[in-house]
Amino acid sequence: MFPAQAMMIPVFVQVTLTIFLFARVAAIRNSEIRADTSLLKTAAIDSTRYSQKAQQLANNYNSQFQAPVLFYAIVAFAMLTASESFLLAALGGLFVLTRIIHSTVHTGSNNVLHRFMSFAAGYLVLALMWFVFGFTYFL
Template sequence: MTLKLIYPALAQILWTFIVLGIVFVRRRRAFLDKAVSPADVAVSTERYPEPARLAAANYTNQFEAPVLFFALIMVAMEVGAVGTLMAVLAWLFVLSRVVHTFVHVGSNRLHLRAIVFGLGIACLVCMWISILTTML
């Protein structure tokens, strides 16, 4: 049933909106605290305080590896690779993106962030392999 894969895809989209909300809140806080003025960030966002820049960087990340995720979801649905394993891998990928965000906008411990990112990529590779084995 393809709905198994629609739910994690929708969850990833929701998470992207949530991260955008974090960016908005942090940028608004920067203006309210007078850490930046509109003129400071009219051309470049480099002058925002670090918490706002981290949130914006994470928002950008939501359009990198997740692009592969959405492509894999669509291909899996097209070829019928929609079993439980694929659904579990999809949910694990979404979970990895959520954890990655908490690390990125929180402690920003690069080593931990890299591990979480790597686990998400491993999920994508396993999804790709699962699709290939379904097609063979």
């Protein structure tokens, strides 16, 4: 396996997580709309009309378009500049693991301290990825 291939594994896992969360949000919202058709009009303007669980999942789904954007960018830039490495691949895997933990906590117990710890750990790994990339690219 080449470093570029190894770097794509965490990308595919992150994309799978995002698609999975979308499917869960869609299924819950669909179920709630079937149970209360008035949601079709009210939720179109105010998504807080859905249940707390649906909102929790939707919030977590939306968070997949925040920090992971910097992850996708670092992978793309590393590949475009031929700076890919097994170290970046391992850090990418660690970042995605923190995202899975964050999602599990956010959509489960929703313990804010645990959620923050996994979020902060992910950002630290992401910052390290950018540092490694910068060091490799400029030196």
